[in-house]
Each structure stands twice: as structure tokens, then as C-alpha cells.
Amino acid sequence: MKLKNILVATSLVLLAAGAIANSEIEKQTVYSVVKQKQHPDWYREQANLWMNEIDKNSKSPEAWLNYYTAKRMLKILGQGVTQEDLNGIVKRLSTEIPNSFEYHYIAYWNRGLKTTKEQQIHLKKAHELGPNRVELMDDLFSHYLIENDRKNKLEVAKRWFNTNDISAGLYAWNYNMLQSVDANGILFTNGDNDTYPAFVLQLAKGVRNDVIVMNTSLLTVKKYCDNLLKSSGLPVFEKEVDDFDSRLDFQKAIVEHIKKHSKRSIYFAVTVYPELYASFKDELYNVGLAFKWSIAKFDNVAVIKRNFEKKYLLDYLEIDLMNDLSSGVVDQANANYLISMLTLYNHYEQSEDEEGKDMEYLIDRIAKKNGLQAEVQQVLEKNKRESSSKMSIDPRDIESEFIQLSERLHAGITEISNAQYELFLTDMLKQKRFDDLIIAKSEKVDWRNLKPEYKDYKNEVLFPNGHPDDAKAPVQNITFEAAQMYCQWLTTIYNSTTHKKKSFDNVVFRLPTEAEWELMARGTLETNAYPWNGKYCRNSKGCYLGNWDVSDLAEKYDLPTDCESCGRQDEDGGFFTVPVKSYLPNSVGLYNISGNIAEMISEKGKTKGGSWNTKAGVALIVHSESFENTSPEVGFRVVMEIK
Secondary structure, X not given: OOOOOOXXXXXXXXXXXXXXXXXXXXXXXXXXXXXXXXXXHHHHHHHHHHHHHHHHOOOOHHHHHHHHHHHHHHHHOOOOOOHHHHHXXXXXXXXXXXXXXXXXXXXXXXOOOOOOHHHXXXXXXXXXXXXXXXXXXXXXXXXXXHOOOHHHHHHHXXXXXHHOOOOHXXXXXXXXXXXXXXXXXXXXXXXXXXXXXXXXXXXXXXXXXXXXXXXXXHHXXXXXXXXXXXXXXXXXXXXXXXXXXXXXXXXXXXXXXXXXXXXXXXXXXXXXXXXXXXXXXXXXXXXXXXXXXXXXXXXXXXXXXXXXXXXXXXHHHHOOOOOOOOHHHHHHHHHHHHHHHHHHHHHHHHOOOOXXXXXXXHHHHHHHHOOOHHHHHHHHHHHHHHHOOOOOOOHHHXXXXXXXXXXXXXXXXXXXXXXXXXXXXXXXXXXXXXXXXXXXXXXXXXXXXHOHHHOOOOHHHHOOOOOOOOOOOEOOOOOHHHHHXXXXXXXXXXXXXXXXXXXXXXXXXXXXXXXHHHHXXXXXXXXXXXXXXXXXXXXXXXXXXXXXXXXXXXXXXXXXXXXXXXXXXXXXXXXXXXXXXXXXXXXXXXXXXXXXXXXXXXXXXXXXXXXXXXXXXHOOXXXXXXXXXXXOOEEEOXXXXXX
């Protein structure tokens, strides 16, 4: 199952939210949003408090570091601080505390991704002045990563791990992300918290060091990109960021380059911005904390199940065992489990597996910590409606009811019949979907009193081709929402079956658009008023070609009426609806595309084709009618779209 709904992968780097800071707050150590999330007001307050400290003592390295960090976080969060503001702070530092670790560290940190020789000098000097300062670990590691200095990279990774600077929760998250990848795979990541903990685990602890982690931001650094591609056995990408209109365009191009030349399996961390893979999103399958790129379809739910049950570390999600400085960041990272957890929970529910209770508990904990209870509940209810069918239908039987119109579009041969709709209602009853049943039910019609002038007719006269409530007649008197619900149900029934002779893996059943309906009606005929070749409503034998109100045509024809299929010589075959396979089909094989029952389309309140009560002379292909409430004149036909 490929979830592309309201739960979007959470960015681990730039997002920060929390309670609004108390106006009485005291000055505190300010950390990057990568390590601790705070509200923008908190950073403003801290910047003011630490500036007050600087006013008292302009030589305080601690005050300058916290002040700069607060201002930098405000810039990251888009709160009015500019790069020029930060440059001004660095310039003042060069005169206030020029020989301190803090000055050289901030001067290097202020650089952005591109590192000049001058900034490398700052990094070297900061390392000399504070060789064990944890603030420097990620910068040192990045430097050796870009330089492809494996010895120093390994040494820094081990030191970094021993400092306990990175949250245990982030290590567990990154461990699980790495476990999502097949042996020797390539994994694209996004920012700091979905990259550096993974690097440290690989180098310091030997965890999944077969996986090639490619950070999409670092890939914009030419030296890093070239070294990484060479070490991965891939040809160098000749172009640079400046050759493209944007960093994103460059990143898209380098991803395509790697996809083209690599023989390894390729994954994208769930934290990677969706714009990066938008052009091939239908080829991505969620397998836990990563999306696997695969042209061939596979059972990704089975892979998710294997990962959660056999590979992932999950204890840290069940209970908070320590007061973690980065708890807010970890909670935000854990929100990325929800897509795969909801998929797996849905699977457990369908298979009546007791594991579903444990998964529901984890989902609830993560949702509450991220304020996503309402969104998660909406998804759970939707999945319950769509995936708990008790009905078993051969998918080939469903396919046989459709005719191909184009490469991806198939049209229902008939309008949906009472028998077909009854299966849907029965399944909902078995599922105990009582609220949905109220929406979906078809209101009974008092057909005899619908037209009082006919109410005294005998059944064989009033219903010559069967009663409108018979199994073969079209369903009618239902809401637009009910028709959509039927389409969702049929989609689930078809897609959830694993029959070996099923023609398609994934389809969507839905109401046609107006343009699609007119294509269906016109068939192979390019210009015609009705769904057959000609402008008349009867053939040469005098047989009406559809079920309408023919009172406007009664005196316009002088043709024999000896066709038995008409049922009545003075009428078109029925006072009301007739079986869905009545009359002759149009040029592509669709029955009753004109007349019998007005057919809903995807635009709510609009129908096409006309009904038994529509004047034949106006029931043209281009004609449409409107409806507001349920009506015995309105039903629907379904199209099948191949995905």
C-alpha cells in the first residue's frame, strides 16, 4: 500500500515548535533546532537575555555563543534575522574575543555549505582550542567526510559517540532507518538528524556499513559528490549546482544520474522532501522509514511487517526512560513512523492479528506527542471503511463487466444494477458499518403512485420487462456520496484480492468525468447526437433504441412497431426502468448509455444520458441534467482506471 495522504514525512532539520516562552524565563543554554526544539518567541527572549549579558561583559564567550545561536535559529525559522545580521555578529566577535574557541567556531559555523580556506583555518583553530568540545563534532565530521579522510572520519565518529551528544532516541530512529534498506543499497537522506546519527552508527558501531548514505544537501558540494560517486563505483556527475536554476534542480539531476548508473537498490528516507522524487513517486514503496524505488511492483506491506517484527528497535517508543534534552526532536522524528505503522495496523486488523493492539498503542503514543490525534483517527476510520471487507468476489468477474476505452480507462458495460449494489450493502452489514449503511441505502419508491395515471394498471402492463426493484434493474434513488462509497468499496475488493489470473495489480473504480462519459457514449462515432449512428430514436423496424419519455416523439414517426423487444407497441418498452442490458448496445458495447436511468458523473449534482422520465428529443450526448436529492430517475455507471 502506498500512502499518499494527510501524513506527510516530517522534516527533521528546520521544523521547531513548542509552548510559547514564559515572559519570566531566565537565560538558558541555546541549542540548535537539530538538538532541541523551541518556539520562536523563546529564541527571541534568549537573544535579548544574552545580549543583556554581553552589554555587561562583552568579553564573555558563553554569552556570545548563546546569543549567536539564538539569532541563527531565528534565521532558520524565518523570523526576520538575515545572513547580514549574523555576519555582523561574527565581525564584532573578531574584535571582542578573537582568540577564543567560540569566535573560531562561530566563524566556521557561519559559512554555510561552501568552505573557503579562511574558514578551514577557523575550523583548525577551533579544534586546537577546544579539541573535546561537542559543538565541533558535526563540523569536524563533515570536513573529513567532504575531504574523504576515512581515518579522521572514523576517529571523530568514535569520539562523537562516546560524548553522548546525540540522543539515544535519534540513534534508535537512524538504526531503524538503516534496517529499512536491502544489503548494499543506496539511501538518500535529507538533513542532520537523519544523516549524522546513521554515519556514527556505521563507523563507530559497525551498524549496516554496507549501506551507502547520500545526504542530498552535501551532494551539492562538488568535492563530496565526486568522492562519493567514485567510491560507490559510479561515474562522476560533470555539472555543478551553478549550472542549474536551483539547488533542487541539481539534486533532482544527481538523483537521476545515480538511478541511471547504479545497480544497487535505491531508497529515500521518509524525511526527504517529496519534490525530489515527484516525477517518479508512483515507483516508490514505503517499507518503514524509507521508500524503496522499484519499477516492478512488490508486496511492500510484507516488507514493513518484517522490518517492524524482526529488524526494528521499538522499545524506546513504548516508554520514556530518561529526561532527554532532545525529546521534542525525537518525538518529531518518530512521527515519520506513522505512515508505515498505519499501513501495518490496517494489515493486522484485516488478518485479525493480536499484534494490532500493540501497534495501535504505539500509534496513539506517537500521535499524542505530535498533536496528530485527529489526523490519525481520520486515517484509521478511512482504512477501517475501505479495508475490512468480508466479501469474496472473483476479480475476473469484475473485469468482465468492463470494456476498454483507452490504455488506462475501462467503462462499465451497464449501469450498476440492484443486484450489484445489494452485494455492497450486504458486505457493509457484515462489517457492521451501520453509519455508512444509513448513507448508502436506496430509498424505496412507490412506483404505482409515482405516476397516478398508471396506478391501476396490472403488473404485466405497468412492468412489462420486470419490476424496477428487480435484481437486473439499475439501482436508483441513492445519494452521490453513496455512489462514491460503492466505488471505494469495489476498489478495495478488487485490489485486495491476490488471484493469480487478475489482470491488474492496482485500479481505481470511480464515477466518470463529463468528458469521459461523452467519450463512452459517442464510442467510435465522432459526431452524433445519440450513442448510435443517426439522429432518430427508433430503428427501421420501429423499435425504440432507449428507454425515455417518448411523448414528444409519438407523432413524429410513421414506422412499423412490430419489434418484440419494445414490449409495448405504443411505448418504448417500459414506463419506468428496465433491466440494465436492455436495447442494443452502442458502438463500443455499452448498454443504456442513453435513457433508462440518468447517470451521475464526478461533478456532484450533475447527470448525463437522461432517464426513463427524460424527453427523448433532448436526451442527447451533450445534454446534462441536475439533481439535488435522491431520485428514482438517477443512478450511476462506473469506470475502472488502471494505475
